[in-house]
Amino acid sequence: MKATIGLIFLFAVINVSLSLTLRELEFIKGLYPHEDIPKLLITSLVNRRIDQVRTLYERESIGKDAKTFLNTTNQSLQLLLEAMDSNNTQIGDVLENYSQIVGIMEDVSHNMEVPNFDYLHLNLRSSFDREELQNLLDAYIDDIEMVRMCEVSLGRSDRVDMNIFDRLKSLSNELRNFTFYRDDRYFTESYNICTKTIDLCLWQLKFLLNQFTVIFIKPQI
Structure with missing residues (x-):
């Protein structure tokens, strides 16, 4: 129940409109067009992002405000994992909230001088550097x-x-x-x-x- 309430709060606070989909989600959804994406895979996806956030947090060049942001991001991702464990949340809702969290990370990545390729797609353009x-x-x-x-x-x-x-x-x-x-x-x-x-x-x-x-x-x- 606590995790469910937390998710409702998270959904209310996060209000990000993304014109592009996450590359990783686009790829994974393409692998499971006629079946549910395994819960284990979604858990791995969120945990991978948590590892990324923790790695960024340990950088000496990251300022105090950025560390606070990364700590809050980690808490938000952990909340998603708790919601999945409670079995009260649909996979689609988890993916939507996950996308919103990553979208917020993308908005501030340039402030932390972190290259971001989350929205880089093969069909985005005909050539890349x-x-x-x-x-x-x-x-x-x-x-x-x-x-x-x-x-x-x-x-x-x-x-x-x-x-x-x-x-x-x-x-x-x-x-x-x-x-x-x-x-x-x-x-x-x-x-x-x-x-x-x-x-x-x-x-x-x-x-x-x-x-x-x-x-x-x-x-x-």
Whole structure:
């Protein structure tokens, strides 16, 4: 009952209108179009965010106001976990409130000088710079690992194609280790080659994620 009242209060206080959906939720919902998202996965999602908040809190560069904000954010996320444990809250309500909390974090991320890629989507635009693509790629890898651990716990490890997962990790390493050489005499040509290399990495990411999703949602025999 306490958790339910707390959630009502949280919902009343938080009034954020987001024009974009969270990348992680968009991806996860795409994996479960015809079934409920496992409660275990949602719990892992919230706990992952709590770990992120705690890591930020420990930074020496974070000011007192930011630490207060992060502490309050942690409490809000913990409240969601309590609500899930009480079985009085629908998964949809948890995801909606989770999105609102993350939206508030995004609003102040620049004040804490923290890069934020929560709303970076593959379909957002046709190209990304190297840093954006690297962070996007690593975020999807982390999502898949979280999904894999959940499915293993549920006895459905076959749903996760590890070959594709390994290809994504290999792509991430390749992108991170790319050395782009510059010759000032041919700067335009060199720049064009670099951007097209990144564009091809983006194509691979889209292709592999599409394959992964198709295999994941394929009915199990």
